[in-house]
Amino acid sequence: MRKLVFTLVALVFALPAAAQNYDAVATSQATANAVPGARRSPGNAIPVPTNEVSPQLQALIGAAYPPTFNAAPKNAAEWHALIDARAAIAAKNIPLMKEKFGVTVEPKIIAGVKTYIVTPKNIPERNRRRLLVHVHGGGYVFGPGEAALSEAILLAGFGGFKVISIDYRMPPDFPFPAAMDDAMAVWKQAVKMAKPQNMAIFGTSTGGAMTLAMVLRAKAEHLPLPAAMAPGTPWSDIDKIGDSYKSNEWVDNVLVTWDGWLGRAALLYANGHDLKDPQISPIYGDFSGLPPAILTSGTRDLFLSNTVRTHRKLRRAGVDAELNVYEGMSHAQYGFDMNAPETKEAFTDIARFFDKHLGYK
Amino acid sequence: MRKLVFTLVALVFALPAAAQNYDAVATSQATANAVPGARRSPGNAIPVPTNEVSPQLQALIGAAYPPTFNAAPKNAAEWHALIDARAAIAAKNIPLMKEKFGVTVEPKIIAGVKTYIVTPKNIPERNRRRLLVHVHGGGYVFGPGEAALSEAILLAGFGGFKVISIDYRMPPDFPFPAAMDDAMAVWKQAVKMAKPQNMAIFGTSTGGAMTLAMVLRAKAEHLPLPAAMAPGTPWSDIDKIGDSYKSNEWVDNVLVTWDGWLGRAALLYANGHDLKDPQISPIYGDFSGLPPAILTSGTRDLFLSNTVRTHRKLRRAGVDAELNVYEGMSHAQYGFDMNAPETKEAFTDIARFFDKHLGYK
Numbered sequence: 239m240r241k242l243v244f245t246l247v248a249l250v251f252a253l254p255a256a257a258q259n260y261d262a263v264a265t266s267q268a269t270a271n272a273v274p275g276a277r278r279s280p281g282n283a284i285p286v287p288t289n290e291v292s293p294q295l296q297a298l299i300g301a302a303y304p305p306t307f308n309a310a311p312k313n314a315a316e317w318h319a320l321i322d323a324r325a326a327i328a329a330k331n332i333p334l335m336k337e338k339f340g341v342t343v344e345p346k347i348i349a350g351v352k353t354y355i356v357t358p359k360n361i362p363e364r365n366r367r368r369l370l371v372h373v374h375g376g377g378y379v380f381g382p383g384e385a386a387l388s389e390a391i392l393l394a395g396f397g398g399f400k401v402i403s404i405d406y407r408m409p410p411d412f413p414f415p416a417a418m419d420d421a422m423a424v425w426k427q428a429v430k431m432a433k434p435q436n437m438a439i440f441g442t443s444t445g446g447a448m449t450l451a452m453v454l455r456a457k458a459e460h461l462p463l464p465a466a467m468a469p470g471t472p473w474s475d476i477d478k479i480g481d482s483y484k485s486n487e488w489v490d491n492v493l494v495t496w497d498g499w500l501g502r503a504a505l506l507y508a509n510g511h512d513l514k515d516p517q518i519s520p521i522y523g524d525f526s527g528l529p530p531a532i533l534t535s536g537t538r539d540l541f542l543s544n545t546v547r548t549h550r551k552l553r554r555a556g557v558d559a560e561l562n563v564y565e566g567m568s569h570a571q572y573g574f575d576m577n578a579p580e581t582k583e584a585f586t587d588i589a590r591f592f593d594k595h596l597g598y599k
Numbered sequence: 600m601r602k603l604v605f606t607l608v609a610l611v612f613a614l615p616a617a618a619q620n621y622d623a624v625a626t627s628q629a630t631a632n633a634v635p636g637a638r639r640s641p642g643n644a645i646p647v648p649t650n651e652v653s654p655q656l657q658a659l660i661g662a663a664y665p666p667t668f669n670a671a672p673k674n675a676a677e678w679h680a681l682i683d684a685r686a687a688i689a690a691k692n693i694p695l696m697k698e699k700f701g702v703t704v705e706p707k708i709i710a711g712v713k714t715y716i717v718t719p720k721n722i723p724e725r726n727r728r729r730l731l732v733h734v735h736g737g738g739y740v741f742g743p744g745e746a747a748l749s750e751a752i753l754l755a756g757f758g759g760f761k762v763i764s765i766d767y768r769m770p771p772d773f774p775f776p777a778a779m780d781d782a783m784a785v786w787k788q789a790v791k792m793a794k795p796q797n798m799a800i801f802g803t804s805t806g807g808a809m810t811l812a813m814v815l816r817a818k819a820e821h822l823p824l825p826a827a828m829a830p831g832t833p834w835s836d837i838d839k840i841g842d843s844y845k846s847n848e849w850v851d852n853v854l855v856t857w858d859g860w861l862g863r864a865a866l867l868y869a870n871g872h873d874l875k876d877p878q879i880s881p882i883y884g885d886f887s888g889l890p891p892a893i894l895t896s897g898t899r900d901l902f903l904s905n906t907v908r909t910h911r912k913l914r915r916a917g918v919d920a921e922l923n924v925y926e927g928m929s930h931a932q933y934g935f936d937m938n939a940p941e942t943k944e945a946f947t948d949i950a951r952f953f954d955k956h957l958g959y960k
Contacts, residue, residue, distance in 0.1 A: 267664070279849035282848070484643065485898065488632075561924060563907040
């Protein structure tokens with residue numbers, strides 16, 4: 239009997255709703271949602287969207303789950319093995335990107351912190367005195383070294399900006415606040431390399447959260463603020479709090495669920511600190527006085543709520559904040575394929591936003 | 600056996616995913632999503648979000664499905680009975696709204712079309728020569744007479760604008776293109792009542808689609824365009840095309856599913872015309888040269904994809920387009936409770952956007 243139930247349950251999960259009888263589903267759903275409270279939805283098969291979505295993005299949207307979505311490393315050695323395996327895959331793409339966008343990448347130690355200086359071959363006159371600071375994504379664990387440079391290369395390439403990308407320390411060896419300490423040490427030096435009003439900070443996912451946390455900490459420490467920021471689909475609430483953590487669970491095919499490696503990385507990074515500390519979950523910070531922001535997400539993004547909560551909270555604090563949400567897109571896929579039109583669109587939009595808000599003299 | 604399967608299927612639909620064993624779900628989901636293609640997600644119970652969501656909006660998000668979501672009127676008489684029943688409920692609220700916002704409402708025939716002139720008690724000096732045109736929502740079938748005035752009252756009240764709200768003809772008696780013919784007849788007269796550069800068009804859902812279709816038709820007919828528009832969660836693709844029609848099916852507790860009354864209303868309105876006609880599904884129109892637009896949606900909105908597809912297509916056409924997406928919100932709930940902070944926020948944002956883009960001399 240137990241096996242029968244399991245088989246039937248698996249069958250229902252595998253069945254597309256469309257193949258079930260609509261009237262039976264409607265009746266069952268009406269019953270399940272006849273009282274106020276949690277929203278109940280049935281198992282679902284969501285086809286790959288084709289309208290306003292490029293073939294390249296369709297391929298990303300339709301891709302199978304990453305095999306590591308539910309990885310559960312038991313110790314530091316297992317974390318390192320996972321981190322190294324993912325880094326090896328990501329790093330393969332970097333030489334192709336450098337070539338396509340004609341950028342050079344040079345390692346440089348700034349304030350004792352490892353960074354990369356990403357420089358486009360041609361910097362427009364208007365960008366010569368501008369400087370961007372990049373904090374990469376990867377759940378505070380993934381993306382050591384050159385493996386996390388893709389976003390820096392994309393914005394250097396599409397926007398014609400010089401970028402400092404911070405290779406901050408990460409768990410399992412260096413939990414919170416090492417990453418933020420490294421990022422702030424670099425920021426303090428970076429504002430001597432260009433005028434802060436000619437600078438912006440950007441990053442996606444963990445990098446989006448760090449972008450917000452850096453600006454919050456700069457404000458608290460009375461350091462210069464950048465003139466703009468681009469927290470892309472920011473991990474602004476590191477805990478499983480926010481509607482899309484549930485509504486897009488199992489729908490997003492990049493992060494898939496908080497309960498996989500993602501939540502494990504969150505706890506590893508926080509290392510016992512309060513998950514609502516604004517330096518860990520910047521959504522709980524005071525957004526007043528923050529610089530203009532451009533945010534990017536997708537309708538299937540597990541962090542859609544992180545993004546729109548941040549957008550709304552910025553606007554409620556009177557900050558000029560712009561939101562872009564891509565059809566059918568899961569987490570951070572706007573940076574996955576350097577040849578997808580949506581990648582060009584997203585980074586060109588960010589570059590245009592920075593150009594509007596940054597000084598150039 | 601058949602009954603057992605049905606019982607078990609119903610059980611799975613009713614079970615919150617959280618109550619199931621996470622590892623079993625992860626395994627089942629990994630298997631179901633190990634190959635590219637449609638995204639498969641399990642039955643889900645999504646709690647009411649509480650962060651960045653007011654108690655009033657939480658009540659709307661948690662509300663049970665509307666009992667009529669799956670209504671299937673078989674003939675004109677049954678449509679009229681349904682339309683009248685819904686109108687009676689909606690109309691009850693109008694006197695309270697008039698009182699709260701201190702607006703007057705006067706019926707007026709313009710170019711042979713029924714309209715209401717909604718006038719706030721105090722019109723700021725800057726708005727004295729400005730005029731807004733409102734097209735209401737309701738799937739092209741609901742909202743005759745005063746029942747559909749709430750949004751016009753909200754923008755008149757929060758923004759201090761004079762508004763013409765169009766009580767256009769609707770199915771079952773008047774299918775496409777009657778609604779659009781009425782709206783355009785009013786527009787042609789309205790541009791003689793104020794300067795077009797001092798005017799905007801707005802509406803939600805069906806009204807959002809009509810806003811876009813009006814501007815497209817004005818462009819095609821070389822009529823004056825408004826200086827701005829606010830297509831709120833627009834029904835820009837009347838067909839069940841777009842990712843959130845599936846990903847937010849059964850999650851949105853306002854429209855619930857295209858396959859209920861909504862799709863039936865779509866076919867009733869289109870009356871055999873091509874659903875991809877840009878006057879019926881404006882997403883298929885040419886957006887170049889359109890005026891600045893502000894769009895509003897929610898993470899649970901069945902029309903989230905309609906909204907973001909429209910936003911992206913406007914921006915790709917070079918139109919200044921602003922997007923606001925509310926945490927946990929289903930379709931059009933930003934206009935449901937006149938006392939919710941999000942209602943004030945959404946309509947104040949639209950008013951501010953209009954103030955930025957409309958002339959005033």
